[in-house]
Each structure stands twice: as C-alpha cells, then as structure tokens.
Amino acid sequence: MKTTPFRMVFIIRAPMAVQSTVFLSFFFPLTLALDRLTPGTRWKNRVLLVFSLVFYTFGQWQGLPVLLASAVLSFAAGAFLAKHPGSKPVLILTLTAHLALLGVFKYLDFFSNALGLPGLGLMTPLGVSFFTFKGMSYVIDVYRGGPAAARFTDTLLYLSFFPQVTSGPITRFDSFAAQLTDRTATPERTARGLRRFIVGLGKKLLISAPAASVANAAFALGEGLDVRTAWLGALAYTIQIYFDFSGYSDMAIGLGAVFGFDTPENFQYPYIASSITEFWRRWHISLSQWFRDYLYIPLGGNRKGVGRKAANTAIVFLLCGLWHGAAWTFLLWGAWHALFSALESLKVIDCKRWSRAAPGRVICHIYTLLVVCLGFVIFRSADLGQAAAMFWGMFTGFRLTAASTLALCRVSPASWCALAVGAVGCMPIAPKLSAWAADKRAVRVCSYAGAVALFLLCLMAAAGGGFQPFIYGQF
Secondary structure (H helix, E strand, O other): OOOOOOOOOOOOOOOHHHHHHHHHHHHHHHHHHHHHHOOOHHHHHHHHHHHHHHHHHHHHHHHHHHHHHHHHHHHHHHHHHHHOOOOHHHHHHHHHHHHHHHHHHHOHHHHHHHOOOOOOOOOOOOOHHHHHHHHHHHHHHHHOOOOOOOOHHHHHHHHHOOOOOOOOOOOOHHHHHHHHHOOOOOHHHHHHHHHHHHHHHHHHHHHHHHHHHHHHHHHOOHHHOOHHHHHHHHHHHHHHHHHHHHHHHHHHHHHHHHOOOOOOOOOOOHHHOOOHHHHHHHOOHHHHHHHHHHHHOOOOOOOOOHHHHHHHHHHHHHHHHHHHOOOHHHHHHHHHHHHHHHHHHOOOOOHHHHOOOHHHHHHHHHHHHHHHHHHHHHHHOOOHHHHHHHHHHHHHOOOOOHHHHHHHHOOOHHHHHHHHHHHHHOOOHHHHHHHHOOOOHHHHHHHHHHHHHHHHHHHHHHHOOOOOOOHHHHO
C-alpha cells in the first residue's frame, strides 16, 4: 500500500524524531504564542491562516496552487450563489470544476493506465480529497441557503486549517464560520485540548505503530503465509488503521480546542457495531455524513422503495471506495461494503431483528467484525494478488510454514502488548471512566499527570524510530 511521509508534523524527508521535534518545539508553540498575544478574533484568524499555509507549504509546496485554486473557486461560487440564489448552472459548473481538479491530480493516471495510455505522473496534492469535499459542501450549502463567507480569507482558512487539512475531519462551513467570529480558548479548554492531542499521539505511536510492524510482516510473507500469520496480520491491521485514524482525529480535535474551535467527533467505537450500517455510523463519521447529505439523500435515499435504497447505498460505497484512492483494491473494498450494506437494506441480513435476542446480538457482532476485517485486508493490500494471498492463507493455510513460524517468533513483546491494549481500547471503556470521574477533581488532576507521562513515552517511541506514516495522509 502506498504511503506518504508524516502529515501531522511537517512532511519533509527527515526522520520522525526530527519532524516531531520541529512541530512540537517550534511550529506549534510559536503558533500558540502568537494566537494568545494577538488581540481580536479577526487578527487571530489571520495568524492561523498564515501558519496553516506555512504548515501546508512545508508539507508539500507543490500542492499549494491546487489548494488556493479550490479556495478561489469555492469563494467565488459562494459569493455568486449568495447574490443569485437558486442558480443551478453555477452550482453544477462549480462542482464539475472541483471534481475535475480532484480527478486530474488523483485519478487521471489510474484510468489512463487502465486504458493502456501513458499517465502524466502528476503528484497528488496533500489532503486533496479532504479540502475538495469541504469546498464542495460549502458551495452546496450556500446554494441551499446556508451562510456564505464574508471574506476570501475565511474560505481559505476553512479549507487550509492546519489541524484538519491533511486528513479531516470534514467539517461544515456553517459551524466553522460561527467560530471565526465567536470562540474562546480558556486555560481549561486548552489543557483538555492538549490532553486530547497527547492521547491521539499515543494511539498513533504506542498502539498503531507496533500493530503496523506486525501487519506489514504478515502481508509481506506471500507464499509463506499460513492461517496463523494471515489472521494475525488481518487483525493487526484492523487495530492499526483504527488507532492510526482515530488517533489523527483526536490530535485534530485537540489542536482545534487549543485554538478555541469545536471539531466534530469522527469515531464512536465502530468495532462494537452489530451491522455494517451501524459501523458506518461510527467510522469516519464526517465522511459518512458527507456522502449521506450530498449524495445518498439527493439520489433518493430510502424514499423510493427498498430496492432503490439498496442501489443508492451501493453507489455511495462504490464512490466511497474510489474516494479513498485510485486503485483496484479501493474499488473492491467499496464494492465489498456496498454488497453487505445492500443486503442489509434488502433485509436479507436483518441484524436489527436478529439482535433482539442475546445470541443474535453476538452473531451480528461477529458478522460485522468479520466483514470489516476482511474488507480491511483488501484495503491494505498493495494489489489484488496480495489480497488473494492473504485470503488464501486465512481460509486454507492450515499447513504451517517455517516462514510464518519465524515471523511469529520475531513479534516483539511490545507489539503483543500493543495489540492487547488495542483490542481492549476498541471498547467504550474510556467514556464510562470519564463519566465516572466528571465530578472528581483528584481524578482529573491525575488524568493530566498521566497525559504528561504518556507524552514522554511518545517522545521515546518517536526517538526510537517506531513511526509509521498516517494511513489517511495519502488520501
């Protein structure tokens, strides 16, 4: 699977320790200090805009013109639609232009190669899928009567805000715009934001990274796979991608809070879901809501019969797979989820009814985890051949191989521990502890002390080279 350099801490070709040191010791403290020293929300917005553009430029300066073009297009269309409500041709033209930008830089080479034509080799701009979808949602919302940006800089900050620009969440402009004029960053809120950021960093470095080493070793075995390493690799990647992406979301939410912004939650313990439909209400929530509001409902949603609902669901998931990347594995992953979502829409798989009894709930939960895990095998695989090899090992690899035995022996105790902690962390234990400790000051103080200790562990893990690039940084 193609990966890109570390998106959250200045994407330069340098060791992770250097990158994180630059972010934690220079960029973030300087941004925070200037934000606190700058009077007035409007000037604070300008400070954040400048530093967001600097952040993006250091990440990938080649993509900056595309980001600026998307902002100009979105602002101009929004201003026109605010003055000329209901202008559908302008809406269609603007959305077409957005999709053209996305298509040229992300999909042109893929489809050219599929047709046997030479590709242009264009670099995919950093975060292009995220800021394009944000730009499209802004224009659609203005067309529907939502607020338009008063200034171009507001639109540009909305698209380039550095905690979100690389991997979301995909926020809506109306909620973001309200905070451009009215937000507060109290010491308590700042402390909570920093704690949330550290939790996300810990998810990434202390759970996702060790899980990634196990998954990478398993996926690289090829013919050496047997049932042990195939399933271990699949489960390890299932843990890796959750803690990788939810960790990034925690970091984005935490950084946003430090500067006074509310960022919507992007994950709600998806692995406790009892159906694929419920899984997608809990996984990458901002993307699921985007597809629901701007594609599924306009297609007719569930208003035109069960068959049409199943078809609309399938279309959404196929496009969702394509959104994730220009590769046959992503398309197949989208089709995989489209299949089971359609079966649930048609009540062929009726988890809602089956879950009324305890045994049915357990079966539906196992079914959901199995579908998700197998889907992630496709998602993770570099190509269809690697996916087939993994499935072959998972379901027919009962003849144990020396290569798999050696790979298992090389899994470190730290990685086994990370997998175990990750499995427990997938369950909603933390919210229950938070609710219990809500009115206990001593527990809250201990939580901040624990965050400091966790941060030190993260620094040691980063210095030790235990870093894997953010998975969603490539999208």
